[in-house]
Amino acid sequence: MSFLTPEPRKIEEGAAEIASGARLIPRITIQAFCENSQTAQLVESAIHDRRMSKVALTTHNGGLDGAVETYKSNPTPNLVIIETTLQPAEISRELERLAEVCDASTRLVVLGHVNDVMLYRELIRSGVSEYIVLPATSQTIVGAITELFASDGAAPIGRTVGFVSAKGGAGGSTIAHNVAWMVSQTLRQDSLIVDMDLAFGTAGLNFNQDPPHGLADALLANQKVDQTMLDRLMSKAANHINLLTAPVTLDQTYDFEEREFEGIIEMCQASMPVVVLDIPHSWSAWVRHTLATIDEVVIVAEPDLANLRNAKNLSDTIKALRPTESAPSLVLNKVGLPRRPEISASEFANSIECQLLGQVPFDAALFGTAANNGQMIAEVSANNKINEVFRAVGLHVTGRQAPGGAGKSSGLKMPSFLKKRA
Template identity: 70%
Template sequence: MSDFDGETTPMTGQGDAPSGARLVPRITIQAFCEHSQTAQVIESAAGDRRMSKVALTTHNGGLDGAVETYKTNPTPNLVIVETSLGADQILNALGRLAEVCDPSTRVIVIGHVNDVVLYRELIRAGVSEYLVMPTTTPVLISAISDLFAGADAAPIGRTIGFFSAKGGAGASTIAHNTAWAMARQFRQDVLILDLDLAFGTAALDFNQDPPQGIADAVYANDKMDAVMLDRLMSKAANHISLLAAPAVLDRTYDLSERSFEQIIELSQKHVPMVVIDIPHMWTDWVRHTLSAIDEVVIVAEPDLANLRNAKNIADTIKAARPAEVDPILVINKAGIPKRPEIPAAEFAASIECRLAGEVSFEPGLFGTAANNGQMIAEVSAGHKLNEVFKGISQQVTGRTQGGAGGKSGVLRLPDLFKKLKRAS
């Protein structure tokens, strides 16, 4: 598998972060702020998963502080400067900054003037980005990501993790059938990563017995690359591949926090949609994986224990990734006879997550599919559950959102200091 036509959901406002935004490469950023509110926005960005490789520091002094600093110090890859100057003064101040900056340095200006004439002047000057206060952390991250991982960068696939609120809630079954619906509906490649090394069922559910899989990738360490990833993947169906779990107990799987990080990043570079089947446990690597992927799907049964656990999971994920979309909820095994249940809408409202779908209790259908190594659509192509899985697939991939969108408060301005230096 190689390059693909990746899709991301466009930003619809200053407070929205684009789903599936690209990871920012290993760069150095220095920010010079005039107000504490601006410094808080920038410092919050440093904790975002997309900025995990970035070295970011904040300083006081605004634009003047940046000028004084770079008279005697080298400039980083990106300088962020805040200025409260009026429209007629900003360009002159930027000219002083250009005199002490390396031509390759990019600059984002955070200003307090919302003036189209100023925008045009900054465009002609070549500022990389202009953000108007009040702005937000998601907008800033998007601006940085666009600068350093823009249209000329390799496409990045969307990562979607499925996690059970309680053991036996059925996250694996939901993940695999959703992956099938994604592949059929969008006709794009889907890679399923089964992270339950000891007891994973992805190979069984697709009637596969691959000799290699996710464990080989985990223990390859620095040897893991795109060629090896392609060799370890097994084809399960048209547009669907697996990195299956070994599901053997000849060893224990004591993994470090970032054990799956490299595999997930490599997968994103080669497959447009990556479905991650995360086992029901709570370890450093599970917590890190949930905080580092694009979309988290909590799968729960409609009872009190699931509600408590789902609330804890949702709150933890929201706290770990405040600038990104909240987890979404799938209710599974709804309608078990004689079992008191919490209504799906009430369940979703209680944990403050969007309800993506409700999967009814169909033991005969799911049992037949599991025993045959098939998906629900293969066992019963006309069953109503296929529409449920199709709807879930649309929501987790962002394909239900239309329109071109826009980036309020952001202006794209090319090649700042090269122009100013040539003019001086």
């Protein structure tokens, strides 16, 4: 029996077609006390889940005894995870010892080796936040922590989708903008395009917009930026489509720290159901961190050898950065370029081990006209079959074809065994 199977939750009204982004766990400290090295490795692997990006997690040896000795002279964290190999009759008695040295606000998750529903009910009644039967997965542990600390009543978090080119000129920005347009117009959902190529971005050009402010203003404001300011910096390109444009000036360089964009993206998620990130073709700490922490990553590539090499490197790195998340997807662009030898779509996708979402044929006249007019492909040629590719990609990255949602809050009690010191 699984104790952590989440109940399906209805998607928030007003975003019924969009799978919401992951609920992030707030900045908390977690200490785990394990009796087996395999369990310690399991708990440590949970930190790679992007929901845990703000969490400080440490693991220790010694199980329940180790925790008791530690907290006799040290303060307790927000959450304690204990592995125990004790029999059911002994667990509750031993937890009383832990209660005597723990703060009242600390929560407890027990990892046990006995699959006993009566034990589970007894521990929950006594105030233990959750009991997980081993062996388990890191997703199970992260799910339990999410249920405890990510408020079910919190505002829905928008879904973040990043498009990155495997090679300069592969068309990642064009694909990103057209997919965002199709999501906004087909699903009638507010979408925000964040042009992260501050020096050479094209979102303003492609939507025939020249707003005086944009993403750079939000970044340069540092800690002063808030939701109200961010809303003012956004420009409306069309119904349901909004932009955070790049300044596209070279009067300064744009060197950012790893988490520089993190706060801005979180604020964007708070106000928009879909946030499309137009990520530049570069490799820096902030690009790496962004790719590791968003909901979906789409690699845009042309079907040639250089793109294949780069796409393979990107795919392998992104999978390593986010082992518990969905693998990156692939869109092939400029397929059928005259007189160019090309790698077949199936061979390309199989080589980089990514799902192929669509192929966009080369059409210089159509894309050139759209770019020169500051329009999307659907505006230039509404009945063109290329629009179906953008629509299919949009449905996939927004989760519409397989809608999902985080489970309901389990309503677990505050640990009553910890209230003895309150």
